[in-house]
Amino acid sequence: MKKTPFHDIHAGLGARIVEFAGYAMPVLYKDITSEHHAVRRTAGLFDLSHMGRVYFRGPDALKLATAVQTQDAAPMKPGRVRYALLGMWDGGILDDILIARENDGYLLVVNASNRDRDVAWFRERAAGLDVVVDDATDRLAMIAIQGPKAVDIMADLGFTGAKDIGYYRFARLPHPDGDVDVWRTGYTGEDGFELIFDASRATAMWNAAVEKGTPHGMIPCGLGCRDTLRLEAGMPLYGHEIDRGTNPYEAGLEFGVSATTPSIAAAALKAVREHGVRRKLIGLEVAGPRVPREGCGVWSGDTLVGEVRSGTKSPTLGKNIATAMVLAEVAASDAALTVDIRGNRAPATRTSIPFYRRPDRS
Amino acid sequence: MSRPANLRYLKSHEWCKLEGNIATIGITDFAVSHLSDLVFLDLPEVKTDTMRGEPFGEIESVKAVSDLYAPMTGEIIERNERLQNELDLLGKDPFGDGWMLKIRVEKPAEWESLLDDAAYQHVIDAESH
Numbered sequence: 406m407k408k409t410p411f412h413d414i415h416a417g418l419g420a421r422i423v424e425f426a427g428y429a430m431p432v433l434y435k436d437i438t439s440e441h442h443a444v445r446r447t448a449g450l451f452d453l454s455h456m457g458r459v460y461f462r463g464p465d466a467l468k469l470a471t472a473v474q475t476q477d478a479a480p481m482k483p484g485r486v487r488y489a490l491l492g493m494w495d496g497g498i499l500d501d502i503l504i505a506r507e508n509d510g511y512l513l514v515v516n517a518s519n520r521d522r523d524v525a526w527f528r529e530r531a532a533g534l535d536v537v538v539d540d541a542t543d544r545l546a547m548i549a550i551q552g553p554k555a556v557d558i559m560a561d562l563g564f565t566g567a568k569d570i571g572y573y574r575f576a577r578l579p580h581p582d583g584d585v586d587v588w589r590t591g592y593t594g595e596d597g598f599e600l601i602f603d604a605s606r607a608t609a610m611w612n613a614a615v616e617k618g619t620p621h622g623m624i625p626c627g628l629g630c631r632d633t634l635r636l637e638a639g640m641p642l643y644g645h646e647i648d649r650g651t652n653p654y655e656a657g658l659e660f661g662v663s664a665t666t667p668s669i670a671a672a673a674l675k676a677v678r679e680h681g682v683r684r685k686l687i688g689l690e691v692a693g694p695r696v697p698r699e700g701c702g703v704w705s706g707d708t709l710v711g712e713v714r715s716g717t718k719s720p721t722l723g724k725n726i727a728t729a730m731v732l733a734e735v736a737a738s739d740a741a742l743t744v745d746i747r748g749n750r751a752p753a754t755r756t757s758i759p760f761y762r763r764p765d766r767s
Numbered sequence: 768m769s770r771p772a773n774l775r776y777l778k779s780h781e782w783c784k785l786e787g788n789i790a791t792i793g794i795t796d797f798a799v800s801h802l803s804d805l806v807f808l809d810l811p812e813v814k815t816d817t818m819r820g821e822p823f824g825e826i827e828s829v830k831a832v833s834d835l836y837a838p839m840t841g842e843i844i845e846r847n848e849r850l851q852n853e854l855d856l857l858g859k860d861p862f863g864d865g866w867m868l869k870i871r872v873e874k875p876a877e878w879e880s881l882l883d884d885a886a887y888q889h890v891i892d893a894e895s896h
Contacts, residue, residue: 437803629829747825
């Protein structure tokens with residue numbers, strides 16, 4: 406298993422380590438529920454170094470960025486970040502990413518589980534272009550500080566400019582040990598930051614974050630609560646809400662698609678817009694004590710109309726919630742639905758996605 | 768947390784205590800800690816039967832659902848109703864107040880085939896390395 410630059414810290418904290426996308430990653434330090442609540446109430450510190458970080462540099466960086474992802478990269482000014490999809494010729498999704506405009510190109514943050522496939526595809530598409538595809542994942546570390554106290558913690562860490570970074574923007578902020586790229590992004594539904602810096606600085610940066618964050622109630626948080634937080638916030642997870650066989654419109658991700666950008670997926674996505682979708686992702690609140698899980702059937706009376714893509718007991722809401730991909734006509738109707746949880750039919754109520762919205766953004 | 772003496776185990780982390788022909792069944796502290804964030808426990812009705820090695824119920828955490836396996840064959844004579852509303856008993860006192868079922872055993876010889884404490888410790892060591 407590959408190790409992130411924070412591996413010894415995780416082990417020293419007694420984290421439960423699991424393999425995720427080939428990396429030894431902490432799934433939890435104490436338990437998922439208390440880590441989840443810390444992010445909602447104060448702050449959490451995450452190791453995100455397993456996420457892929459790939460630069461496009463050179464005269465044709467924009468051409469490559471335009472081909473492989475669904476946002477219009479041309480008008481992005483340095484410091485701008487967008488959520489985008491790596492769209493295939495048939496409209497299916499190879500990955501979901503953040504793309505940032507750098508002074509000298511673009512940085513794409515991709516899912517760890519898709520990194521090798523993504524990079525291979527970037528290099529394939531880069532053939533004949535004057536662009537360097539630089540997979541910088543292994544030489545950079547990445548952490549997230551997420552939660553209502555994140556702004557205060559960043560200020561205490563000496564990043565006084567962090568509070569002025571707009572949502573989905575990033576800035577290169579000065580630090581005694583060298584500049585740090587600070588992004589106002591996250592995967593939790595809370596305010597927060599994601600920091601990218603040289604891997605050699607990992608231990609010092611983590612320790613400083615703990616020192617400054619602990620008085621604010623910040624605790625280290627594992628991948629377990631990252632999943633419950635993102636699901637409450639209605640953010641897709643590749644391999645669940647989206648995959649190679651799902652298009653962005655089915656998954657409710659039209660905000661990640663520019664209709665005018667000539668990406669590889671443009672023709673297929675235009676056809677989807679013109680003809681509509683056959684399936685649609687919906688949110689469900691599921692009654693009863695059993696937790697709906699990925700793959701559980703969604704039924705309308707005696708008809709199977711879809712499947713659960715993600716489910717959990719929401720720590721914030723105290724209810725069982727799920728995303729489900731269902732037939733479009735069912736999504737548009739108010740037909741009563743049930744979820745088959747290992748042979749038990751649990752009544753399900755449709756809810757909006759996100760399931761949770763943080764108080765100051767509602 | 769140390770385990771009480773004279774318990775026997777399945778490698779799936781259920782414990783069993785035998786007093787006369789009555790067996791008490793639960794899950795170990797290791798299992799509770801490993802599952803983490805318990806949200807739901809499904810136990811069978813009294814007067815139904817357990818079959819050695821077969822699932823008798825399920826326990827659910829935020830992350831996953833797991834089957835519970837019966838260490839011995841018999842008829843359920845009592846189940847721990849407190850667990851319906853106090854799942855944290857499993858974490859606080861897994862070998863005491865966190866017991867799950869009492870069964871009247873039908874095949875006492877099954878006891879001998881269960882893991883003793885040393886053998887169970889090997890299972891834990893292998894899983895936690």
